[in-house]
Amino acid sequence: MGKLNLTRRAFAKLSAATVVAGALAAAPHVALAEDAEAPSRGGEIKRVRTCCRGCGKMECGVWVTVENGRAVKVEGDQSSFQSSGNCCGKSQSSIQAAYHPSRIYHPLKRTNPKGEEPGWQRISWDEAMDTIGTKFQELIDQYGGECIFNMCGTSRQWVYGPYAFYKWLFQTPNAHVASEICKGPRRLMGWISSVDGAPWMALRDGPRVYVQWGTAPENSNYDDSCRNLVDRMTAAETHICVDPRLSGSGKEADYWLNLEPGTDGALALAWQHIMIEKDLVDWEFVKRWTDASLLVVEDMEPTGGRYLDLTSPIQVPPLQDFIGTKLKTRLLKECDLVEGGSPHKFYAWNQKANDGKGGLVYWDADVTQWEGCNHVAPTRDQMEVVYEGTSQEGYLPPISYWELEEAGIDFDLFGEHEVTLADGTKHIARPVWSYLANSVKDCTPQWASEITGLDPQLIEESCVVWLTRPEGQNYGNGGIHLNLAPDQIGNCTQTVRAVINLMYTSGNFDGPAGNRGLSRTPVDEQSTAAPGTNMPEEVKYTLKGMGALTGEIMCPPFYLSDVDVDPMNIPDKREVHGKMIGAGKFPMLPYYGEWADATLIWEACLGNGEYRLRGGINESGSFMNMSNATLAWEALQQLDFWVDINMFHHPGTEMADIILPCQHWTELNCIRVSQGASGGIGLTQRAIEPPADTKFDYDINRLIFEALEKKGNPNGTWTNIKGDAPGAYLHDDRLEDWFQAHNEVSGFSDKYPGCKWEHWEDFRDDFQENGWINAKEIEPNRWGTYRRFETGWMRMGKDACTAAPWSTDPATGEPVNNFGCPTPNGLVQFWSMAFETLCLDMANEYEPGKFDVIKEMMPNYEPPASSAQGGQIDLEEYPIILTTGRRIPVYFHSEHRQLPWCR
Template sequence: MAKLNVSRRTFVKMTAATAAVAAVGATAGSALAEEPYTAADSTGQVRRIRSCCRGCGKMECGVWVTVENGRAVKIEGDESAPHSMGSCCAKSVSSIQACYHPDRLRYPMKRTQPKGEDPGWQRISWEEALDTIVKGIENVKAKYGGESLFTMGGTGRIWCMSPYAGYGSWFMTPNTAVAWQVCKGPRHFSSALTSEYNHSWSASVERPSVYTIWASTPEVSNYDEAGRSVTDEVFQADTFISVDPRTTALGKEADIHLALRAGTDTALALAMCDVVIKHDLVDWKFVRRWTNAPFLVVDDKEPSGPEIPHIFHGPNMIKTKLLTQADLQEDGSPYKYMVWDSASGSLKWFNATGQRAAADPTYDPAADPECNCWEGEQPWKRYDGTGHKDTWSRRNFKGMEGQANLREGQSQAWLPDEDDFESIDPALLGSFEVTFKDGSKHTAIPVWQKFVDRCDEYAPEKAAKICELDSALIEKAALAYATRKDPRWGNGGILYQLAIEHHGNSIMNCRAIELLTCITGNTDGPGGQRGATKIDVNYMGNFSDQSYNANIDSQLKHPEIMAKQLGRDEHPLFEWWGLWGNANSIWKAGVTGDPYPVKGGVCQSGDFMNMGNTTMAWDCIKQLDFFFDIDLWHHPTSELADVILPCRHWLEVPCPRQSQGSGGALGACVPCVEPLAETWYDPEIVEALYKRVGIPWGWDDDNPYPTLEEKLDYVVREVAPSWKDYVEQFEENGWWDVKKLRPDDWGTYRRYQTGFMKKSYTEAPNEHNVIPGFNTPTQKQEIWCTVMETYCGAEDALPDYRPNPDSRDRNPKLWEEYPVQCLTGRRIPVYFHSEHRQLPWCREVWPAPRCEINPDDAREWGIEQGDWVWIESPHGKIRQTADLFYGVPHGVINCEHTWWFPECPAPEHGWRYSAVNQLVNNDIDDPHCGSSIVRGYPVKVYKAEEGCPDGIIADASDPRLKQWLPVYEGRDE
């Protein structure tokens, strides 16, 4: 045995082939009866229903639900789901306990006691509940204006997403306090600035050869990736890189662990870029042709731009220091960005008129031979036909023969040959003298030269001091990531997640990481940054979170309303983004009345503990004139509502489900059991409210309020004749592979070459002009970000490390009194954010909140395993139990978030004991997107002599857990 030296990862690799062979012959098979399943007719039957778990809000694991006599009795993984690989987690299995929980909301209720006290809930009818809500909201609007209302939403369960956009055309408010602002939103924000909306998602399910997990523990959280597939990806990868201050459960298997100082991600990413550049590992074809790296910056130029605005969520006039033809000649185009052509020793242009299509209805890019072309070239004319969606085919694409490319066992996609220049050679380095149309001389510098200089500022030996890392380790990681295993494509994207969004520099962090993937050739490549799965099942936009009716004026069409968006004064980019009001600003306005009162709102599948300072959020909601909530449970947020509406559990509802990330799968939630009592489905609740206020919801003027079945048919119309047919196919055949359903789009890589990365629209709404490029003002993946430049100045056009005001770098005196860095958001396998605290199987495993502390620190502080400890900042004080763990660095703790205790009395349910965001400074946040600083702030830690707070369940033997066991009888009462 002494001679054996096989690590766990090596052993797994050795056995993978054997396991794969064994799996080929294993089929679970469906026990479905011959007749289609209906939950209403199941007495005396045992059925096995294929569905999609929503036990958490971020993954869509395929599951089998066994139903006996109409009751769900078992949940297990569905082997047909390629993204979850036949597994499901403890949250999924425990969903039965949630569905049949004795404390689930069964009827609409209204409060009878003042806010801040036990609400004294009283059952009411649906008619009374809906009428009361309409009256309450309309009264607030009449008295204070629509801006005094806000919407609050939490996790992405698809059908409960109305607070994100669904109430806009009724409330007429620009203020949404949605978890998106601190959860995935900043990543989507950043990728939209740089390349394409939501391209922060990487296709790790495709098994990249170098697997990089940056600031996350997806193996226990099922966050965007199924825990089972993440583990498999790690052990199959040639190299596994973990970027995390902590040594995580999976991170201990890493080949390279970059245990950076929390919050210094931008410096690390730029240092890795510096290594890539200096070792000539850049994907030069992509960088030169498909980024704005060769575009020229003129530092002393007055920022200018085209008259036609760039469209994202609203029209935005771009003002940039990038050199355009309009700067050089009177009749020059502001869309033609200039480069220095080394081949001819002269200036050439790239024509970015593709951005006009969304803003100018008179412009037809298909009729413009120079649209999105380099001077002297027309590469997008290489396909046959008109370029419209109905005629385009990758088989007809000329000059890009392409190839199947993924490893054996993976769904194959088509990879076009990498495009190159035909007649010009844009310079990337140096400086060039240019003459403006007024005769003045100026120096023009390529964007790439600017980026090279910026990265050099964070060379490994410099970044090492900022990140508290070994510079040699930074270089080793960068070389491992960028040195290609296959010369045809990069080694894979980067799975980066929540932690980098929470330190007050989220946009800079995300942009720097995306540029690292960009320059190494991982933009829309195999295993690379691919974004959301593309399929015409518009489950988010057209199922629950907004009206289907395109003629209804939404909040985004009212600039005078959007101008009142709370937080816009401090965050100029809100004008461009337009998708949320700043949560901290909303809470502050509610408490202070400045700049105007906040007096009403709605919450749907969310809570006030997830972003910003929890105490201020509670105080804001408590003073509202009217507030309603739609949820499964009584919880601290709903206890401040005037009316609560009971919604349905995922085992009770129908809904299509595609991979929200790059998983490439399409499936469905299928109703397995009859709904509880008088619960309603979220989309039907919102539509019923719209009907009461007379605002059409449907897509057909003759049918303004479609039935649920009609909505479902409409949503799946591009992939199935009807919802019924869709479900029958799903039940029989399992999850669809979207690469096969959409070979010209999701089944093709390098879509920036083929035109399917973005789709600009002509007046004919069903004809997509296929034009190469990205949905940015320059139509390139932007290293120099023109939107950031427009709203924040040229100094923000390139990513830069900017520590927040409460960081040790900028406020060392604060850290003298509060010397410990508090990380938060610790992932718990049995919980999802604030959910599942009342499920016995979950609570037995994890009864009380735990705070990870380095054992050496604990010894110095007089703390032992399991002790209750005080964690205190200048803004609040909480208790959690000590969990001693050498994987946490000295001087750092890692707390759990959004803790509340269902067993504690209403209205607070014990949230003040342990909810970590009480420690948050409400006055500072990310300057670009407003994401709250909910990690990395200073605290002090000491033993809580008081011990366990009164009344909470703190161990698995507590007899009160038995009171939460499932109740199967009387569900229809």
């Protein structure tokens, strides 16, 4: 017998797996919810390849085994590279939800007053829709559409109604959505500094040093989780875990940074200090593609104009002075130095100018070039191939720092320089980097130790290990897997900014195993489901304004028929959503446009807001997921009309006037792509037939639009993609419509490169036969290439498949002068212009003197109110700090608790 080689770590994992397997094997068969009515064995058996939505986070490929039309088994699909063929307990158990006796099978209406037993009565879909159309339209006519708000949690499969479509329908900016406390702060801070979803990490690549920041992602997580995480975690040379609690994955870490709850920001600032102090900054990237060198004039009145960014309704560079986002900044621009100068030329100090005396040099955001440079996208033969021969194979361009050297540019990142503005006044200008460096100069490991409770040596050693690359490696050791926890602590935006800055300064932005943003794919579930020619409110305003400017009808005339739009002052997205509850207190929220503050929503329901909220609709959300649940319960009772779309009764349905039954993920067809940076393309394929009186969320959305259109609301229009026929068809028909429109072979509308399937059935059959599709292979430019700021394929909109480079060659579609990022000036922004304008200057207008702008422009640490340092807690009465939100492996938030296998 050969030598038994079993390490301590391997033995512990094997033991845990054996215990779980034994527990499942011993589970009594009668405990299975569906077993009592199971069909007899021996009939037709089929396996359907599909995508699990048992947790709403990962896109895990699975096989569903169906016997005599009934799902009996869920198991992992090994073609699902983005989830490593994983199939967790939630996934295997979720079929019990499809057959659960407590499932809602028919539309229901309330017959008793709120606050009492509802007295649910079964009704038809026709009655439900007529009631919904009548009640919502009455509210709109009497109080305006903004009196209605939408609610949503983490999606079952498809819940774009509350996040987007219902806003278009009701003309409301108000939404209570889970992203306010779950991925929203992380996503938004990436949005305003580089790209949408900047923190999402390409964990599948396999980092050399894995930094796990918060949560227990081995159980559930937004981008990468479960086996995918465990495989990469164990393969990493070093695993660093930042978590107050010892999680399942954390116990395997080489470095466990068990900091005091809520002190993440202090640790991140200390890491930034160490990086600068030990000269471990990726200087080539920082100098070439960030705003580190741009000059700030502190005492200058902020100036600016309109800038294209991810929030701009339409991104067309020649039109940005009409349709861009309105921003003002203290960054030095040509318009500050010369009367009539451009607000899009930003200045830095070149130490080599004027024979070494120094002088100004500009970055031209209109052409995304430094003065004197003529950057050209590198060709394939100039790129390194990384992860060759694996599913993660991709192209890595070099950082084009040499172009600055050839142009004779050497930025001063620390000095002070006198500049004369157009009005003749003299001012001192300092580079952005000096503000960042100064903000962390006192954030030593010892300083952080006193706040976090960590050993200062542990803080320093773990940071240095992460940053130190092997000789010859020209990219970072891996990004930071920033998980949920920092979204839910006080001062979360500054904490997230501090961690994101570490990603940028370490050279891990859009690099191998780095932080890449959202996967780019030629198909996705959002685009295939958009309601035809309908569109977001801000797009309607922009098109109407551009129509007035050009004399052409760009916006269908039935939209905004009673609104005049000044073509010389077209409102930007923040202005369009200016009626959002709390827009004055939180100016960033109408700019982003996804959620209103949850507490202010409940206050407005009780009549304590700018106006009263009187109705709403919920699709998979819960009033208990944030803010004060008691306040929310009282607020829901005050609404005139409330609709809930759900599979099961829950506390929120008790306040509903109408309940609509939706379908389970095993019962529907829908395209599914990786939400994070894994690049998986597949679909949720119908495995079993749904109960007859239930509907897919998409079709419920369409019926609600139709219900309001019947009551005279033009926003209820839901057409086919051509816009020449009503869109009153099922989602499967819509999928066919979309593929005929957008395939790259014969599409009658915008053809999406990489979308090779001319029909929905083609895509479905390809997926069933060949498995999950790798975006790196069919999107070599938009996703298969790293460092896309070098190639022009990063500066584009947010959506997975519809986003295209902002500036292109009309003949080829290739990017032209489109380098950098989709930020207002095209550079990665430490000095975020949106943060400056909205979070600080506008917030100070609402509450004068609230913020020290210069201090807050760089991330800083403030202790949470509930922490030991917060000053608001009697530590003798409350000596223990409770940290909540732990992931329970068998549950997904409030879901699955009624399933026998999960209990």
